[in-house]
Amino acid sequence: MNGSGPKQIVWPRKLWLLLLIVGISTALFFVYDFIRFKQQIKVLTPEHRKVVIIGHAGRAFFSPFNPFNPLPPNSLASLLKALREDGADGLEVDVHVSRDGVPVLYHDETLNTMSEGKGKIENLPAASVIGLAYKGGWPYDFFHQEKIISLEDLLRELQKLPEFPDLHLDLRNYTLARDAYFARSVLGVLRKFHYPVEKLIIVYAKPELLDAFRVIEPRVKLLLDIGPDFEGSLKTILANRLHGLVAEGKQINVSQIKLARYYNLQVVLFGGKARNTIYKMVLLQPDAIEVNNIKALRKIVR
Incomplete structure (x- = not known):
C-alpha cells in the first residue's frame, strides 16, 4: 500500500x-x-511568378482542413470569395446546358451527387435545376446555404467588378448531337454580357464540341482536357488546331511541357491543395494553374 x-x-x-x-x-x-x-x-524566377491564378470551381471542393472549405464547387459564394477574399486572377467553372438551352454551373455528371436533385441537367428544364440546394453532407451543410446557379447568375455578379476576370469554362456535355446547341447556348449568354473573348478559355476532352465553339466564335481559345496519354492528346490537339491543353499537375512533366511550348501551345494545370504540391506545379511554369488552394499559390508566386 x-x-x-x-x-x-x-x-x-x-x-x-x-x-x-x-x-x-x-x-x-x-x-x-x-x-x-x-x-x-x-x-523562383520572374517567369515562374507570371502564372495566372485561377480558382478551381471557385474555392474548389469540400475540404475539412487546409484550407477549411464548406462551400460547394461552382456555388456563388465559392466563386465570389475566390476573387474577392482569396485574390484569384480568374475562375474555372463547370458548365452544363439544360434541356431548354440554359447554361448551368455544376461539377458532376448528375445532380444526385451534391444536390437535392436527380438526373442529368441536359435532360431537365432549367427551372427545375436552378435554385436546387447543394448537399455536401455532414458537417459541410451546417456552414452553407448555397443553391445551384446559372452561368448568367455568375456573369451578372462579375460585371460589377472593375474588369472581367479570366474565365475558364470546363464543359459538361454528354450527347454528341447537342454540340452545336450547347455552343450556341453558352456563347449566347457570354455575348449578352459582352464578355471579352481574350479573357475566355473553353475546355473539353473531345475536339468535336470545341470545334462547335470555333464555328460560332473563331477567336476563342480552345484547350483539350487531357489524361495520362500525353502523346495521343498532343496529336489530337495539333490535328484539330487547338490552342493548348489542360492537365492534372501530377500527370505531366517538364519535358512534356517543353514539347507543348515547341508547338506554341498554352498549358494550364489543375489541382493542388498542399503547398508542396502547388510549388511543384509552379516549377513546371504553366501559363495558369486552376488551384484548389488559392491563398497558398498566392503566397508562393506573389
Missing part, C-alpha cells in the same frame, strides 16, 4: 515531459518548414 504513492506522482511528471517534447518538436517543425518555404521562394 505504501508503494502506490510515488507512482501516482511519477506519471504526471512523465505526461508533462511528453507534452513538452511534443510541443518543442512541433515548434521546431514549423520553424524548419518556414525556413524551407523561404528558400523555395528564392528559387
Whole structure:
C-alpha cells in the first residue's frame, strides 16, 4: 500500500515531459518548414511568378482542413470569395446546358451527387435545376446555404467588378448531337454580357464540341482536357488546331511541357491543395494553374 504513492506522482511528471517534447518538436517543425518555404521562394524566377491564378470551381471542393472549405464547387459564394477574399486572377467553372438551352454551373455528371436533385441537367428544364440546394453532407451543410446557379447568375455578379476576370469554362456535355446547341447556348449568354473573348478559355476532352465553339466564335481559345496519354492528346490537339491543353499537375512533366511550348501551345494545370504540391506545379511554369488552394499559390508566386 505504501508503494502506490510515488507512482501516482511519477506519471504526471512523465505526461508533462511528453507534452513538452511534443510541443518543442512541433515548434521546431514549423520553424524548419518556414525556413524551407523561404528558400523555395528564392528559387523562383520572374517567369515562374507570371502564372495566372485561377480558382478551381471557385474555392474548389469540400475540404475539412487546409484550407477549411464548406462551400460547394461552382456555388456563388465559392466563386465570389475566390476573387474577392482569396485574390484569384480568374475562375474555372463547370458548365452544363439544360434541356431548354440554359447554361448551368455544376461539377458532376448528375445532380444526385451534391444536390437535392436527380438526373442529368441536359435532360431537365432549367427551372427545375436552378435554385436546387447543394448537399455536401455532414458537417459541410451546417456552414452553407448555397443553391445551384446559372452561368448568367455568375456573369451578372462579375460585371460589377472593375474588369472581367479570366474565365475558364470546363464543359459538361454528354450527347454528341447537342454540340452545336450547347455552343450556341453558352456563347449566347457570354455575348449578352459582352464578355471579352481574350479573357475566355473553353475546355473539353473531345475536339468535336470545341470545334462547335470555333464555328460560332473563331477567336476563342480552345484547350483539350487531357489524361495520362500525353502523346495521343498532343496529336489530337495539333490535328484539330487547338490552342493548348489542360492537365492534372501530377500527370505531366517538364519535358512534356517543353514539347507543348515547341508547338506554341498554352498549358494550364489543375489541382493542388498542399503547398508542396502547388510549388511543384509552379516549377513546371504553366501559363495558369486552376488551384484548389488559392491563398497558398498566392503566397508562393506573389
